Protein backbone atom coordinates (compact mmCIF):
# COMPACT_ATOMS: atom_id res chain seq x y z
CA UNK A 1 0.00 0.00 0.00
CA UNK A 2 1.12 3.55 -0.69
CA UNK A 3 2.16 5.60 2.31
CA UNK A 4 -0.51 8.21 3.10
CA UNK A 5 0.59 11.76 2.30
CA UNK A 6 -0.09 14.54 4.81
CA UNK A 7 -2.43 17.21 3.50
CA UNK A 8 -0.40 19.87 5.27
CA UNK A 9 3.21 19.72 6.43
CA UNK A 10 4.77 22.59 8.33
CA UNK A 11 8.54 22.24 8.72
CA UNK A 12 10.46 24.69 10.88
CA UNK A 13 8.18 27.58 9.94
CA UNK A 14 9.35 30.96 11.24
CA UNK A 15 7.76 34.40 10.98
CA UNK A 16 8.67 37.67 12.56
CA UNK A 17 7.35 41.18 12.23
CA UNK A 18 9.39 44.33 12.72
CA UNK A 19 8.50 46.26 15.82
CA UNK A 20 10.27 49.52 16.55
CA UNK A 21 14.01 48.88 16.28
CA UNK A 22 13.62 45.12 16.74
CA UNK A 23 11.48 42.18 15.77
CA UNK A 24 8.48 40.41 17.17
CA UNK A 25 9.16 36.66 16.75
CA UNK A 26 5.69 35.15 16.26
CA UNK A 27 6.56 31.69 14.91
CA UNK A 28 9.96 30.30 15.91
CA UNK A 29 10.08 26.94 14.15
CA UNK A 30 6.62 25.44 13.84
CA UNK A 31 6.40 21.76 12.90
CA UNK A 32 3.17 19.89 12.28
CA UNK A 33 1.34 17.51 10.00
CA UNK A 34 -2.32 17.26 9.15
CA UNK A 35 -3.78 14.07 7.69
CA UNK A 36 -6.80 13.48 5.42
CA UNK A 37 -10.11 13.28 7.26
CA UNK A 38 -8.84 15.04 10.38
CA UNK A 39 -10.25 18.11 12.06
CA UNK A 40 -7.62 19.87 14.16
CA UNK A 41 -8.41 22.74 16.52
CA UNK A 42 -5.92 25.58 16.78
CA UNK A 43 -6.43 27.03 20.24
CA UNK A 44 -4.16 29.76 21.57
CA UNK A 45 -4.46 33.12 23.30
CA UNK A 46 -5.10 36.25 21.28
CA UNK A 47 -1.90 37.42 19.60
CA UNK A 48 -0.19 34.01 19.80
CA UNK A 49 -0.04 33.78 16.00
CA UNK A 50 -3.04 31.67 14.94
CA UNK A 51 -4.04 33.88 12.01
CA UNK A 52 -0.39 34.22 10.99
CA UNK A 53 -0.06 30.44 10.95
CA UNK A 54 -3.28 30.01 8.95
CA UNK A 55 -2.13 32.60 6.40
CA UNK A 56 1.18 30.80 5.99
CA UNK A 57 -0.47 27.35 5.80
CA UNK A 58 -2.90 28.76 3.21
CA UNK A 59 -0.05 30.13 1.08
CA UNK A 60 -1.39 33.66 1.50
CA UNK A 61 1.83 34.72 3.19
CA UNK A 62 5.39 33.37 2.89
CA UNK A 63 7.23 32.32 6.05
CA UNK A 64 10.63 33.92 6.77
CA UNK A 65 12.08 30.43 7.14
CA UNK A 66 11.04 26.80 6.93
CA UNK A 67 8.69 25.14 4.48
CA UNK A 68 5.01 24.46 3.86
CA UNK A 69 3.87 21.49 1.78
CA UNK A 70 0.31 20.92 0.59
CA UNK A 71 -0.56 17.34 -0.36
CA UNK A 72 3.17 16.63 -0.53
CA UNK A 73 3.92 19.60 -2.80
CA UNK A 74 6.53 21.86 -1.28
CA UNK A 75 5.37 25.42 -1.86
CA UNK A 76 8.67 27.05 -0.83
CA UNK A 77 10.28 27.05 -4.23
CA UNK A 78 7.17 28.03 -6.16
CA UNK A 79 6.64 31.48 -7.65
CA UNK A 80 3.53 33.48 -6.77
CA UNK A 81 1.60 32.21 -9.77
CA UNK A 82 2.18 28.54 -8.93
CA UNK A 83 1.36 29.19 -5.26
CA UNK A 84 -1.91 30.80 -6.29
CA UNK A 85 -2.77 27.78 -8.47
CA UNK A 86 -1.95 25.35 -5.63
CA UNK A 87 -4.06 27.41 -3.24
CA UNK A 88 -6.99 27.63 -5.68
CA UNK A 89 -6.97 23.89 -6.40
CA UNK A 90 -6.37 22.46 -2.95
CA UNK A 91 -7.24 24.93 -0.19
CA UNK A 92 -10.54 26.40 1.01
CA UNK A 93 -10.92 29.24 3.50
CA UNK A 94 -13.61 30.18 5.99
CA UNK A 95 -13.36 33.35 8.06
CA UNK A 96 -15.19 34.78 11.05
CA UNK A 97 -17.22 36.97 8.70
CA UNK A 98 -18.71 35.26 5.68
CA UNK A 99 -17.43 37.59 2.91
CA UNK A 100 -20.18 36.44 0.55
CA UNK A 101 -20.85 38.57 -2.53
CA UNK A 102 -23.93 40.64 -1.56
CA UNK A 103 -25.40 40.91 -5.05
CA UNK A 104 -25.30 37.15 -5.65
CA UNK A 105 -27.66 34.49 -4.36
CA UNK A 106 -26.41 31.69 -2.10
CA UNK A 107 -26.29 29.39 -5.12
CA UNK A 108 -24.33 31.88 -7.24
CA UNK A 109 -21.89 32.47 -4.39
CA UNK A 110 -21.17 28.74 -4.16
CA UNK A 111 -20.89 28.42 -7.95
CA UNK A 112 -18.37 31.26 -8.32
CA UNK A 113 -15.13 29.40 -7.38
CA UNK A 114 -16.08 26.55 -9.70
CA UNK A 115 -16.75 28.89 -12.62
CA UNK A 116 -13.38 30.55 -11.98
CA UNK A 117 -11.79 27.07 -11.97
CA UNK A 118 -13.25 26.45 -15.43
CA UNK A 119 -16.30 24.25 -14.77
CA UNK A 120 -19.26 24.89 -17.04
CA UNK A 121 -22.33 26.52 -15.57
CA UNK A 122 -24.50 23.39 -15.47
CA UNK A 123 -21.82 21.37 -13.65
CA UNK A 124 -21.11 24.19 -11.21
CA UNK A 125 -24.80 24.60 -10.52
CA UNK A 126 -25.31 20.90 -9.88
CA UNK A 127 -22.39 20.64 -7.48
CA UNK A 128 -23.38 23.85 -5.68
CA UNK A 129 -26.98 22.64 -5.24
CA UNK A 130 -25.71 19.32 -3.90
CA UNK A 131 -23.57 21.09 -1.32
CA UNK A 132 -26.32 23.48 -0.28
CA UNK A 133 -28.70 20.55 0.04
CA UNK A 134 -26.15 18.67 2.11
CA UNK A 135 -25.85 21.62 4.48
CA UNK A 136 -29.65 21.93 4.76
CA UNK A 137 -29.78 25.10 2.70
CA UNK A 138 -31.57 24.14 -0.50
CA UNK A 139 -34.71 26.14 0.44
CA UNK A 140 -32.45 29.21 0.76
CA UNK A 141 -30.49 28.72 -2.47
CA UNK A 142 -32.04 31.67 -4.28
CA UNK A 143 -31.75 34.13 -1.42
CA UNK A 144 -29.10 36.83 -1.21
CA UNK A 145 -26.86 36.96 1.87
CA UNK A 146 -28.85 39.85 3.39
CA UNK A 147 -31.93 37.60 3.36
CA UNK A 148 -30.18 34.82 5.28
CA UNK A 149 -29.54 34.38 9.01
CA UNK A 150 -25.96 34.59 10.32
CA UNK A 151 -25.72 30.82 10.61
CA UNK A 152 -27.09 30.33 7.11
CA UNK A 153 -24.63 32.87 5.70
CA UNK A 154 -21.77 31.05 7.37
CA UNK A 155 -22.94 27.66 6.06
CA UNK A 156 -23.08 29.14 2.54
CA UNK A 157 -19.52 30.37 3.08
CA UNK A 158 -18.51 26.83 4.07
CA UNK A 159 -20.20 25.40 0.96
CA UNK A 160 -18.33 27.94 -1.15
CA UNK A 161 -15.02 27.08 0.55
CA UNK A 162 -15.36 23.40 -0.35
CA UNK A 163 -16.99 23.89 -3.77
CA UNK A 164 -13.76 23.01 -5.57
CA UNK A 165 -13.25 19.91 -3.39
CA UNK A 166 -10.08 21.16 -1.67
CA UNK A 167 -7.85 18.80 0.31
CA UNK A 168 -7.40 21.34 3.09
CA UNK A 169 -9.90 23.64 4.77
CA UNK A 170 -8.54 26.49 6.89
CA UNK A 171 -10.99 28.25 9.15
CA UNK A 172 -10.26 31.30 11.30
CA UNK A 173 -12.84 31.59 14.08
CA UNK A 174 -15.68 30.33 11.87
CA UNK A 175 -18.18 30.49 14.74
CA UNK A 176 -16.68 33.49 16.52
CA UNK A 177 -19.44 35.85 15.43
CA UNK A 178 -22.38 33.54 16.21
CA UNK A 179 -24.56 32.81 19.24
CA UNK A 180 -23.98 29.38 20.85
CA UNK A 181 -26.94 27.65 19.18
CA UNK A 182 -26.04 28.93 15.72
CA UNK A 183 -22.35 28.19 16.34
CA UNK A 184 -23.34 24.60 17.08
CA UNK A 185 -25.20 24.29 13.76
CA UNK A 186 -22.30 25.75 11.78
CA UNK A 187 -19.76 23.58 13.59
CA UNK A 188 -21.85 20.44 12.98
CA UNK A 189 -22.05 21.34 9.28
CA UNK A 190 -18.27 21.69 9.16
CA UNK A 191 -17.66 18.37 10.90
CA UNK A 192 -20.21 16.59 8.70
CA UNK A 193 -18.27 17.77 5.65
CA UNK A 194 -14.94 16.66 7.09
CA UNK A 195 -16.37 13.22 7.90
CA UNK A 196 -18.08 12.84 4.53
CA UNK A 197 -15.30 14.06 2.26
CA UNK A 198 -12.00 13.12 3.88
CA UNK A 199 -11.08 16.80 3.90
CA UNK A 200 -8.49 17.90 6.46
CA UNK A 201 -9.49 20.97 8.46
CA UNK A 202 -7.45 23.29 10.66
CA UNK A 203 -9.86 25.41 12.66
CA UNK A 204 -8.76 28.30 14.88
CA UNK A 205 -11.23 28.76 17.69
CA UNK A 206 -11.52 30.22 21.17
CA UNK A 207 -14.35 27.77 21.89
CA UNK A 208 -12.88 25.00 24.03
CA UNK A 209 -16.02 22.89 23.91
CA UNK A 210 -15.88 22.74 20.09
CA UNK A 211 -12.11 22.18 20.20
CA UNK A 212 -12.75 19.18 22.47
CA UNK A 213 -14.90 17.58 19.78
CA UNK A 214 -12.24 17.74 17.08
CA UNK A 215 -9.74 14.96 16.44
CA UNK A 216 -6.66 16.82 17.65
CA UNK A 217 -5.79 20.08 19.34
CA UNK A 218 -2.81 22.30 18.60
CA UNK A 219 -1.69 25.34 20.50
CA UNK A 220 1.10 27.87 20.02
CA UNK A 221 3.46 28.36 22.94
CA UNK A 222 6.36 30.80 22.65
CA UNK A 223 6.15 30.55 18.89
CA UNK A 224 6.20 26.74 18.82
CA UNK A 225 3.37 24.38 17.96
CA UNK A 226 2.42 22.07 20.81
CA UNK A 227 0.01 19.16 20.46
CA UNK A 228 -2.40 19.05 23.39
CA UNK A 229 -3.48 15.71 24.86
Ligand SMILES: Nc1ncnc2c1ncn2[C@@H]1O[C@H](COP(=O)(O)OP(=O)(O)OP(=O)(O)O)[C@@H](O)[C@H]1O
Pocket residue numbers: 017018024026044045046047048049050051052053
Ligand atom coordinates in the same frame (compact mmCIF):
# COMPACT_ATOMS: atom_id res chain seq x y z
N1 LIG B 1 1.45 42.44 9.37
C1 LIG B 1 1.85 42.54 10.64
N2 LIG B 1 2.77 43.43 11.02
C2 LIG B 1 3.18 43.50 12.30
N3 LIG B 1 2.72 42.73 13.29
C3 LIG B 1 1.78 41.82 12.97
C4 LIG B 1 1.29 41.68 11.65
N4 LIG B 1 0.35 40.68 11.64
C5 LIG B 1 0.28 40.24 12.92
N5 LIG B 1 1.11 40.92 13.71
C6 LIG B 1 1.33 40.67 15.15
O1 LIG B 1 1.63 39.31 15.32
C7 LIG B 1 1.00 38.78 16.48
C8 LIG B 1 0.18 37.55 16.11
O2 LIG B 1 -0.96 37.97 15.36
P1 LIG B 1 -2.09 36.96 14.89
O3 LIG B 1 -3.15 37.76 14.22
O4 LIG B 1 -1.47 35.86 14.13
O5 LIG B 1 -2.61 36.40 16.29
P2 LIG B 1 -3.88 35.50 16.65
O6 LIG B 1 -3.41 34.40 17.52
O7 LIG B 1 -4.61 35.13 15.40
O8 LIG B 1 -4.76 36.51 17.51
P3 LIG B 1 -6.39 36.65 17.64
O9 LIG B 1 -6.85 35.46 18.42
O10 LIG B 1 -6.52 37.93 18.42
O11 LIG B 1 -6.94 36.75 16.25
C9 LIG B 1 0.21 39.92 17.10
O12 LIG B 1 1.00 40.49 18.14
C10 LIG B 1 0.04 40.90 15.96
O13 LIG B 1 -0.05 42.22 16.44
